[in-house]
Amino acid sequence: MKTLVFSILIFLTINVHSQKKEFIRVYILEGKKIMRGRDYQITDSTIEFKKKNKIIHYAQIGFIKTKHSFGHNIGVGSLLGLASLGLFTLTLPYDKNRNLFDKGTTVGLVSTLIGAPSGALIGTISNVFKKPKKIEIDRDFEKWEKFKTLFQKISKSD
Numbered sequence: 001m002k003t004l005v006f007s008i009l010i011f012l013t014i015n016v017h018s019q020k021k022e023f024i025r026v027y028i029l030e031g032k033k034i035m036r037g038r039d040y041q042i043t044d045s046t047i048e049f050k051k052k053n054k055i056i057h058y059a060q061i062g063f064i065k066t067k068h069s070f071g072h073n074i075g076v077g078s079l080l081g082l083a084s085l086g087l088f089t090l091t092l093p094y095d096k097n098r099n100l101f102d103k104g105t106t107v108g109l110v111s112t113l114i115g116a117p118s119g120a121l122i123g124t125i126s127n128v129f130k131k132p133k134k135i136e137i138d139r140d141f142e143k144w145e146k147f148k149t150l151f152q153k154i155s156k157s158d
Contacts, residue, residue, distance in 0.1 A: 022066050022151070029062040029138065042148055045141075058137055058144040067132035073123040081119020086111030 025036040026047060039051045048055045086108075135147050 023068055025065045025069070026056055027062045027064070028060055031062060034060075042151060044148075045144070058141065059139045061137040061139075061144075063137055064135045064147065065132055066135075067130050070127055073127050073130070074120050075123070077123025077126065078116045078120040081115040081117070081122065082111050083115075085115030085118070 021038040021040070023036070023038050024040065024047075025033055027033050035047075035049055035052065035054055035056060037049060037051070039049055041048045041050065046055050046057050047061075135143075135150070137143050137147060
């Protein structure tokens with residue numbers, strides 16, 4: 001029964017994740033990031049971020065990067081490693097006579113000293129397989145048109 005529930009949860013997670021739009025980061029000509037997210041609409045000459053009510057004209061855009069930054073994967077991996085190893089340690093049987101520390105201290109030490117670094121390592125390894133794209137725009141309408149065409153193929157639901 002546990003295997004069936006676990007399989008259904010995995011399937012639903014993959015299905016929901018595959019329906020997300022591509023994550024983008026928009027940079028101005030000077031290289032400063034001005035907007036990021038998945039809640040956008042690409043029009044003939046602009047990118048409109050819906051939740052932030054921000055419209056960016058192609059003439060303001062220096063380049064656009066897809067995927068999250070390098071540090072994001074490390075941070076998320078570290079948090080996941082910290083939480084998962086903490087929960088695992090918390091569920092282990094506890095014998096008051098054999099342990100030097102109480103259960104809370106043990107959970108904190110194990111998850112911090114082992115879980116966070118191992119999660120960060122996994123996040124670093126996942127960066128190798130990420131393959132982000134950097135699309136140069138530089139106020140050029142022809143490059144903007146190429147970006148729109150390319151991105152309609154990449155994006156799952158635009």
